[in-house]
Each structure stands twice: as C-alpha cells, then as structure tokens.
Amino acid sequence: MTTEPDSSADAAEPRGAASATAPPTDPPPAGGPAAASSGKARVGVADLIFKNLTRTAGIGLLALIAVIATFLVLRATDALSANTGNFLTTEEWFPNASPPKFGVAATLYGTVVSAAVAMIIAVPVAVGIALFITVYAPRQLSSILGYIVDLLAAVPSVVYGLWGLIVLAPHMKGIQLWLNDYFGWIPLFDADSVGRSLFVASVVLAIMILPIVAALSREVFLQVPIAHREAALALGATRWEMIRVAVLPYGKPGVISASMLGLGRAMGETIAVALVLPASFNISEHILSPAGNTIAANVANGWGEANDIGRGALIASGLVLFIVTMIVNILARAIVARRREFSGSAA
Amino acid sequence: MTTATVSGPAVDGTADRLGLRGQSLPRWVPLAVAAGAVVVSLLIYLLTPVDSEIQIVLMAAVVFVIAMTAISTAVEGGRRARDRFATTLVYTAFLLAVIPLVAVLVSVISKGVGRLDADFFTHSMNGIGARDVGGGIYHAIIGTVEQVLLASVLAVPFGLLVAIYLVEYGRGRISRMISFFVDVLTGLPSIIAGLFILAFWVLALDQGFSGFAGALALAVLMIPTVVRSAEEMLKLVPNELREAGYALGVPQWRTILRVVVPTALPGIVTGVMLAVARVAGETAPVLLTVFGTNLINSNPFSGEQSSLPLYIYSQAGQPQQFAVDRAWSAALVLIIIIMVLNLIARLFAGRNRLK
Amino acid sequence: MATRIDVNGLTAYYGKFKAVADVNLTIEPKNVTAFIGPSGCGKSTVLRTLNRMHEVLPGARVEGRVLLDGEDLYGAGMDPVNVRRTVGMVFQRPNPFPTMSIYENVIAGLKLNGVRKKALLDERVEESLRGANLWEEVKDRLGRPGAGLSGGQQQRLCIARAIAVEPQVLLMDEPCSALDPISTLAIEDLITKLKSSFTIVIVTHNMQQASRVSDATAFFSLEKTGDPGRLVEFDKTSKIFSNPTEKRTEDYVSGRFG
Ligand SMILES: Nc1ncnc2c1ncn2[C@@H]1O[C@H](COP(=O)(O)OP(=O)(O)OP(=O)(O)O)[C@@H](O)[C@H]1O
Ligand SMILES: [Mg+2]
Numbered sequence: 025m026t027t028e029p030d031s032s033a034d035a036a037e038p039r040g041a042a043s044a045t046a047p048p049t050d051p052p053p054a055g056g057p058a059a060a061s062s063g064k065a066r067v068g069v070a071d072l073i074f075k076n077l078t079r080t081a082g083i084g085l086l087a088l089i090a091v092i093a094t095f096l097v098l099r100a101t102d103a104l105s106a107n108t109g110n111f112l113t114t115e116e117w118f119p120n121a122s123p124p125k126f127g128v129a130a131t132l133y134g135t136v137v138s139a140a141v142a143m144i145i146a147v148p149v150a151v152g153i154a155l156f157i158t159v160y161a162p163r164q165l166s167s168i169l170g171y172i173v174d175l176l177a178a179v180p181s182v183v184y185g186l187w188g189l190i191v192l193a194p195h196m197k198g199i200q201l202w203l204n205d206y207f208g209w210i211p212l213f214d215a216d217s218v219g220r221s222l223f224v225a226s227v228v229l230a231i232m233i234l235p236i237v238a239a240l241s242r243e244v245f246l247q248v249p250i251a252h253r254e255a256a257l258a259l260g261a262t263r264w265e266m267i268r269v270a271v272l273p274y275g276k277p278g279v280i281s282a283s284m285l286g287l288g289r290a291m292g293e294t295i296a297v298a299l300v301l302p303a304s305f306n307i308s309e310h311i312l313s314p315a316g317n318t319i320a321a322n323v324a325n326g327w328g329e330a331n332d333i334g335r336g337a338l339i340a341s342g343l344v345l346f347i348v349t350m351i352v353n354i355l356a357r358a359i360v361a362r363r364r365e366f367s368g369s370a371a
Numbered sequence: 372m373t374t375a376t377v378s379g380p381a382v383d384g385t386a387d388r389l390g391l392r393g394q395s396l397p398r399w400v401p402l403a404v405a406a407g408a409v410v411v412s413l414l415i416y417l418l419t420p421v422d423s424e425i426q427i428v429l430m431a432a433v434v435f436v437i438a439m440t441a442i443s444t445a446v447e448g449g450r451r452a453r454d455r456f457a458t459t460l461v462y463t464a465f466l467l468a469v470i471p472l473v474a475v476l477v478s479v480i481s482k483g484v485g486r487l488d489a490d491f492f493t494h495s496m497n498g499i500g501a502r503d504v505g506g507g508i509y510h511a512i513i514g515t516v517e518q519v520l521l522a523s524v525l526a527v528p529f530g531l532l533v534a535i536y537l538v539e540y541g542r543g544r545i546s547r548m549i550s551f552f553v554d555v556l557t558g559l560p561s562i563i564a565g566l567f568i569l570a571f572w573v574l575a576l577d578q579g580f581s582g583f584a585g586a587l588a589l590a591v592l593m594i595p596t597v598v599r600s601a602e603e604m605l606k607l608v609p610n611e612l613r614e615a616g617y618a619l620g621v622p623q624w625r626t627i628l629r630v631v632v633p634t635a636l637p638g639i640v641t642g643v644m645l646a647v648a649r650v651a652g653e654t655a656p657v658l659l660t661v662f663g664t665n666l667i668n669s670n671p672f673s674g675e676q677s678s679l680p681l682y683i684y685s686q687a688g689q690p691q692q693f694a695v696d697r698a699w700s701a702a703l704v705l706i707i708i709i710m711v712l713n714l715i716a717r718l719f720a721g722r723n724r725l726k
Numbered sequence: 727m728a729t730r731i732d733v734n735g736l737t738a739y740y741g742k743f744k745a746v747a748d749v750n751l752t753i754e755p756k757n758v759t760a761f762i763g764p765s766g767c768g769k770s771t772v773l774r775t776l777n778r779m780h781e782v783l784p785g786a787r788v789e790g791r792v793l794l795d796g797e798d799l800y801g802a803g804m805d806p807v808n809v810r811r812t813v814g815m816v817f818q819r820p821n822p823f824p825t826m827s828i829y830e831n832v833i834a835g836l837k838l839n840g841v842r843k844k845a846l847l848d849e850r851v852e853e854s855l856r857g858a859n860l861w862e863e864v865k866d867r868l869g870r871p872g873a874g875l876s877g878g879q880q881q882r883l884c885i886a887r888a889i890a891v892e893p894q895v896l897l898m899d900e901p902c903s904a905l906d907p908i909s910t911l912a913i914e915d916l917i918t919k920l921k922s923s924f925t926i927v928i929v930t931h932n933m934q935q936a937s938r939v940s941d942a943t944a945f946f947s948l949e950k951t952g953d954p955g956r957l958v959e960f961d962k963t964s965k966i967f968s969n970p971t972e973k974r975t976e977d978y979v980s981g982r983f984g
Pocket of ligand 2: 771899929
C-alpha cells in the first residue's frame with residue numbers, strides 16, 4: 025500500500041530507539057531517560073559508522089534516481105533536438121529516418137485509452153470479487169479464494185500477453201462485431217473491420233490487473249473493523265446496506281489506491297500489449313479497429329531496429345510515460361489523503 | 372413490574388404488530404434462475420447467428436441478473452430486492468472473473484505440458500529456427516536465475532539499509548524525501564526501469580548488454596518493494612525490545628542487528644520473496660538491457676543473455692506452431708517457479724510472530 | 727409501546743461449541759434487566775441472540791425460541807433485518823461510523839429505512855440526541871466527525887443512533903466498560919431515563935451498576951471452561967443482591983467468586 029511520504033518519520037518519532045542519537049530538541053520518550061543517558065555514554069564509533077552506513081544507503085537511493093534521471097533526460101534531448109516534428113502533437117513515429125520526425129501523440133493516446141478502458145472493466149469486477157471474498161463467501165472458501173487471487177496477481181504479464189494473443193484475441197471477434205452492429209452509432213464502437221484492437225488490448229490488461237486490484241481491495245475490506253459492520257447490522261441494515269454504510273466508506277481510500285496501482289500497471293504494461301496490438305501510429309476513436317499502440321509497447325517493438333536517434337526518441341517517450349504515471353500516483357495520493365482527513369481523527 | 376401487561380392479550384402470531392416478518396425467496400430460486408439463464412442463452416446461441424462463447428456467457432449473466440431482480444422485486448420488494456440485486460451482481464462479477472482467470476491457467480497447463488520433456492530443460496535454442504521442432508530453455512533458465520540472484524544481491528541489502536535508516540534513524544527532510552522517492556519507484560512502470568539502465572549503463576557508460584545490466588534494472592524494481600516491506604515489519608517490532616537492549620547497555624547498532632532485525636526477519640523474507648517472484652516474471656526491462664540470445668551464456672557480466680520471460684516473448688511473437696508450443700511450456704515453467712517463490716513467502720509469513 | 731421478551735430453551739452454538747445451554751427467562755417491558763456473571767459464561771452470546779446478531783458470525787447458530795410479544799424471532803418468515811430494527815443494540819466499545827459526521831451517524835438507521843425529508847431528519851436528530859443526553863454538548867458541531875467526540879460522548883452518540891430508529895427494545899453489552907466514571911454515571915442516568923420508553927437489557931460486570939440501574943437481574947455461570955454457560959438465577963434485582971436463592975449467586979454478588 026502507499027504510505028504518506030512522512031509516515032515513516034512520524035512512526036520513528038516515539039521510538040526510544042532514536043533518543044540516543046536524536047537532536048536535543050526532541051523530548052526524551054517517557055520512561056526512557058535512563059536508557060537514553062546510558063545509551064549516550066556508549067554511542068561509540070561503531071554506532072556512528074552504522075548510522076552513517078544506513079544514511080548513505082538512503083542518500084544513495086536519492087543519488088541513484090538523480091543520476092539516472094539526468095542520463096535519461098540527456099539522451100532524450102539529443103533526439104528531441106533532431107526532431108523535425110512536434111514531439112507532443114505529432115502522430116507519426118519515424119525517428120530513424122533522416123530527417124527524423126516523431127511524436128508521442130498517438131502512443132500516449134493509446135496508452136491512456138487502453139488503460140482507462142481496462143480500468144472501467146476491471147475495477148468494478150475487482151471490487152465485486154473482493155466483496156465476495158470478504159463478505160459473501162463462507163469462511164473456509166474465502167481464505168482459499170484469497171490465496172488464489174494472491175497467486176493470480178503474481179502471474180507475470182508476459183503470460184497474460186501470450187494468452188491474450190493466442191487464446192483470447194480470436195474469441196474477441198464475435199463480441200467486437202456484435203458491439204459494432206448494435207452500438208456502432210457510438211463512434212467509439214464504429215469500425216470498418218475488427219481484429220486485434222485497442223479494445224482487445226484493454227480486455228487483456230483488465231484481466232491482468234483484475235487480480236492485483238482484487239487482492240489489494242480484499243486486504244482493505246478485511247481491515248474494516250467488525251464493530252462497524254455489526255453497528256450497521258444492528259441498526260437493521262441489509263447486507264448490501266451494511267456494505268454501503270460501513271465497508272465501502274471505510275475501504276474507499278484503499279480501493280482508490282489499489283485502482284491507481286492497477287492503472288499504473290496497465291499504463292506501463294509493455295509485453296502483453298506489444299504481443300496483442302499490431303502497432304500503428306494514428307489517433308483513432310474507433311477502439312474496435314485493428315490499430316493502436318502504446319508508449320510501452322512501442323518501446324519494446326521499436327527497440328530492435330532503432331538507431332541512435334531512435335533510441336533517444338524511445339527514451340523521450342518513456343519519460344512522458346513516467347511523468348504521466350507519476351501524475352496519476354500523486355493525484356491518487358492526494359485523493360486518499362483528503363479522504364483520510366475526515367476519518368483520520370477516528371483512527 | 373406489575374405493569375407488565377402493556378402488550379395486552381396475547382398477540383395473534385400472524386398480526387405482525389412489530390413488523391418483524393418479511394417475504395424472502397427460497398434458497399433454490401437463485402440456482403433455478405441461473406440454470407434458466409444458461410438454458411435461455413444456449414437457445415439463443417443455437418437459434419441465432421451469435422457465434423462467440425464470450426457473448427453467450429455475458430448474455431447468460433445479463434439474463435440472470437435481470438430475472439433475479441425482477442423476481443425479487445415482485446416477491447421481496449424494496450430494500451430486500453436491492454440487497455438481492457447487490458448479491459446477484461457480486462456473485463455474477465465473481466463468476467465472470469473466474470472464467471478468464473481460470474482459462475489462463477488451464478491454457479498454460481494444457482498447452483504447456485506438451486513440451487515438458489528432458490530435452491526442453493537441457494537444451495538451448497542454438498541452431499533452432501521458429502519452424503524447427505525441439506529446442507529448450509536451458510539458456511533462459513540460467514539467465515533468469517543469474518539475473519534475479521544478482522538483482523537480489525544488489526537490492527536486498529541496500530533496501531534493508533534504507534528501511535533501517537527510515538525506521539530507526541530517519542527523521543526530517545531527508546527521510547521524507549527518501550520515503551517519497553521510494554513511493555515514486557513503487558509506481559514506476561517496469562519498462563522505465565529498463566530505459567533507465569539502458570540510457571545510463573548500456574549507452575552512456577557504454578557497458579553493453581549483459582545479464583548484469585538486466586540485474587541492475589530488476590534491482591531498481593526490487594528496491595522499493597524491499598524497502599516498503601522491511602519498513603512495515605521493522606515498525607511492527609515492539610519498542611520494548613529496543614528499550615530492553617539499551618537498558619542492558621547494548622549499543623544501538625547491535626540492538627538493531629541482533630534484536631530488531633531478527634525479530635522482523637520472517638516478515639522481511641516474505642517481502643523479499645514476493646519481490647523476487649515479481650521481478651522473475653519481468654520482461655520489458657530485461658528486453659532492453661539483456662537483449663536476448665539463443666545461445667548459452669553463463670557469464671552474466673558480458674554479452675547478451677536470455678531469460679524465461681524474454682524467451683516466452685520471442686517465441687510467442689513468431690507465428691509458427693512449434694515456437695508457440697515452446698512459449699506455452701516456458702510460461703508453465705515460469706509460473707511454477709513463481710508459485711514456488713510465493714509458497715516460500717507464505718511459509719515465512721506463517722512464521723511471522725509480529726502482527 | 728415497549729415489548730416483552732420470552733426466552734424459551736435457548737441454546738447457542740459457535741460452530742460445534744455449545745456456548746450457552748437451555749436459557750429460560752422473561753424480560754418485562756419498560757424494565758431494565760441486567761445480565762451478570764463471570765467472563766465467558768455467555769452473557770454477550772445470549773444478548774446477541776435477542777436480536778439475531780448471533781447468527782452474523784460465521785458458523786454461529788441458535789436453538790430454542792425467543793418470543794417478542796409472543797412472536798418467535800426465529801420462526802419461519804421472520805426477517806432478521808426487521809428484527810434488528812425492532813431490537814436495537816449498543817456495543818461495548820463505542821463504534822460510531824468513522825466516515826460520518828455526528829448528524830449522519832444519528833440518521834444512519836433512518837436513512838436505511840428510507841426517511842429522506844430534511845425537516846423530519848432534523849427533528850429526529852434533536853430528539854434522539856436529547857434522548858441520549860448529548861444534544862447540549864454537540865448541537866453546535868453536528869457536522870463534525872462523530873469519531874472526534876470523547877469516549878463517553880461517542881457511546882451516547884451510539885445510543886442516540888440506536889434509539890433514532892425507534893426500536894422497542896435496547897440491548898447494551900457492557901456499555902460503560904470502556905468509559906471513565908463520570909461518563910459511566912452519565913450513561914447510567916440515561917438508562918434510567920430511557921426505560922420509560924424502551925425495554926432495556928444490559929450486560930455488566932459492575933455489581934453496583936447492576937443494582938443501581940436494573941429492575942431484574944439474571945445471573946449466568948458455567949461449571950468449568952469448555953462447558954456451556956447456564957442461567958443460574960433470575961429474579962428481581964433487590965432479591966438477587968440481598969437474598970438470592972442459589973449459593974453460587976450469593977458467592978458471586980458478594981465477590982467471593984469470579
Ligand atoms: N466468535 C466466537 N467464536 C467462538 N467462540 C466464541 C465466540 N464468541 C464467544 N465465544 C465463546 O462463547 C463463550 C461465551 O462467550 P461470551 O462472549 O458470550 O461471554 P461473556 O459472558 O460475554 O464474557 P465477557 O464477560 O468476557 O464478555 C465463551 O466460551 C467464548 O469463548
Ligand atoms: Mg461479553
């Protein structure tokens with residue numbers, strides 16, 4: 025689960041452990057003065073070395089991120105300065121041509137649309153599964169199911185991609201034709217022909233993130249105190265009303281962050297999408313048409329034949345993906361934090 | 372106490388003065404409706420040009436939900452019907468989700484066992500084209516094992532140290548920044564980790580593709596998981612244990628290493644095993660940094676290697692049946708490895724006395 | 727209004743474990759009945775069978791009959807949801823819904839029953855909070871989280887929430903055990919006041935409390951751990967505390983046991 029950025033610092037606050045080395049402004053913890061003073065006498069070289077070792081590791085983490093980000097940006101700017109198109113609005117992807125012309129518009133569009141459709145399919149079902157396991161299923165069954173969902177969440181995405189390509193894609197033809205026949209008047213479902221489309225990729229992504237979101241939501245629902253559930257039932261709530269009054273409000277922040285994790289996974293998923301999608305570079309609202317691409321899949325596909333500029337272009341598109349997933353994560357955290365404020369005083 | 376006869380003459384049992392009664396459907400009704408829904412959609416399947424199994428299943432689900440809701444609204448009414456509707460939806464969602472997830476496992480097992488012979492485990496793809504039968508995953512297994520081990524060797528001690536810093540010493544801006552970037556790394560798409568190492572190690576430092584480059588990318592993915600799980604476990608260690616250490620005059624670093632970490636160890640191992648299981652299945656970062664090869668290369672520090680996920684990806688991308696068969700078998704092997712890692716994690720979780 | 731409860735041959739199980747056996751007692755309307763007895767003897771279990779909350783736990787089941795004004799709660803055609811609306815419950819630990827304000831907590835049950843009119847809800851909130859002796863303390867901050875109140879206030883909020891749906895009976899399981907003496911006193915006053923409108927059953931470990939607030943007292947006990955708990959004696963509170971029939975009751979109320 026995501027944690028507030030400062031939670032670890034808060035948690036460290038009351039620890040007597042830190043008192044020996046804490047700045048003097050920190051009040052010694054209750055019952056700790058003796059321990060603190062005897063500790064202070066013994067703060068030896070070894071203690072200092074160990075503390076600084078762990079601190080170096082922590083700072084090393086920051087340095088690692090800084091260094092890597094710098095090199096990514098450097099590589100990307102080389103390619104971007106050679107670009108003859110507008111990187112953000114161009115749909116074509118010809119970074120290996122001379123002059124190179126490429127943009128992230130089409131792949132970013134595919135990334136966002138496929139992940140969004142996957143979320144729309146997966147999140148309600150995942151919440152349903154989590155509710156089934158925690159509220160509806162008999163106890164023995166529920167622990168077995170919880171275990172199975174955890175295992176499914178660990179199945180690698182390449183396996184979902186393989187299955188999506190070989191097994192699912194052929195079966196998706198009928199339903200796509202049907203959607204086109206009956207809902208074709210909505211531009212989204214209008215298509216000249218159907219095949220391995222963004223929609224198929226979305227379904228594969230949905231199936232892939234389903235166990236992840238369900239496993240996390242299940243954990244959240246398990247944490248709803250029995251007292252709240254019983255309080256609702258004792259007021260004469262039906263099971264569904266109990267869920268609505270006690271389980272969902274309590275679990276909402278957790279479900280949101282589980283969904284956002286799923287969204288992040290869906291947007292960053294490379295292999296499953298690269299296997300399913302035919303890789304084309306145009307923005308089209310017809311999600312049933314055999315076309316589409318995502319940033320991640322484009323990196324995997326375009327990688328082999330890329331020249332120097334091509335690699336830089338792929339790295340630049342990766343940076344865009346990184347920024348988008350970061351925005352999603354930060355938004356999710358903001359939503360979760362806002363909702364916690366109200367219930368926060370309760371905890 | 373003598374005014375106890377407020378309720379007057381014995382109330383007629385059927386009058387329901389207190390409003391305690393309610394209509395409720397017998398337990399067999401949902402089952403019967405489900406069976407009916409299946410029959411109806413099968414009929415539609417046979418009598419109309421609908422030809423996709425997915426549609427049949429979805430149609431059965433829709434028929435079931437509508438019929439149950441209608442019956443329940445008529446018989447039970449109001450709030451009970453709404454409760455029934457929710458129950459119906461939850462059960463339906465569950466059953467609908469089970470189908471594809473079970474289908475994935477069934478496909479992998481049924482299509483994967485075909486090539487699980489001794490040859491498969493002892494041979495590489497040297498000289499085997501997509502159209503050729505035979506070939507194996509020996510080189511891929513070596514690659515996966517080496518890369519994941521190297522990644523663990525890099526990420527686990529490092530992540531553990533960071534976690535110790537955050538829990539035992541951390542306070543103020545730096546630790547908050549570290550914590551924030553650990554979160555950033557947690558949400559990092561795995562292909563970005565690959566691009567990171569590609570830009571930095573492979574291209575900028577010109578180290579070339581190697582198993583080690585892959586291990587670096589996997590380590591980037593492992594670190595946040597290790598930090599977070601170790602952090603959670605260390606926080607659960609009761610403070611009294613630390614204080615007991617100081618009261619005895621044991622220096623802090625020894626208390627941490629001899630008391631705090633061992634207490635949290637089973638939980639930390641669980642987290643590490645889950646992280647290992649996750650990166651063992653990663654394809655994208657390995658694709659960008661290890662590159663892949665058909666040959667056996669047991670030196671992770673120089674030259675291209677293969678790995679199981681990479682192997683599955685490259686075989687699956689070829690339209691020949693023999694290649695696809697190899698992909699399924701490799702997928703089965705990979706899933707089994709990951710399940711075993713998960714089981715080990717569970718065993719350690721069972722030993723966890725914290726929480 | 728309030729209602730009489732007849733318990734006939736009640737036996738309650740948790741899975742295979744028989745927690746209480748063969749309880750028979752009659753709870754008079756507009757009375758406070760106290761359940762006392764050593765820990766684990768099944769007081770909470772019996773209490774929870776009175777509004778069918780027992781069966782909420784996985785594997786838990788009940789044999790025997792509980793008659794509410796002559797109607798068996800466990801009879802065919804009975805709706806546990808309606809039973810629980812008629813027989814309200816207050817728990818040991820105050821459990822206001824953490825995501826709701828004080829106002830929303832009080833109307834939670836009403837909303838479930840489809841009451842939507844703002845004026846009516848406002849009226850009920852004031853009425854229930856006054857009934858729970860909490861109105862004066864919270865009337866200016868009805869929109870604040872219910873969980874922000876003190877423990878004693880939270881418990882009175884839970885009582886307000888329970889009486890807002892106008893039940894016939896109010897069950898309270900050690901409602902003061904998590905509270906300080908002053909809050910306890912406030913709740914005891916409240917119980918005395920509420921008994922003019924409700925039939926009240928209260929579980930307590932506090933002998934003084936039982937003798938202060940209750941009209942009748944049921945003493946439960948068990949032979950040894952693993953055995954089911956049983957009702958030992960049930961009588962007017964004055965009788966139980968001054969001159970009980972059973973030796974075991976006397977030992978317990980005089981503090982020689984448990
Ligand atoms: N959820 C449960 N599952 C299994 N057994 C239970 C459960 N709740 C209670 N029991 C058992 O049933 C018996 C009666 O428990 P109960 O809670 O009714 O006792 P009590 O008189 O209320 O005790 P206390 O005064 O400690 O609250 C005990 O032996 C207890 O261990
Ligand atoms: Mg009890």
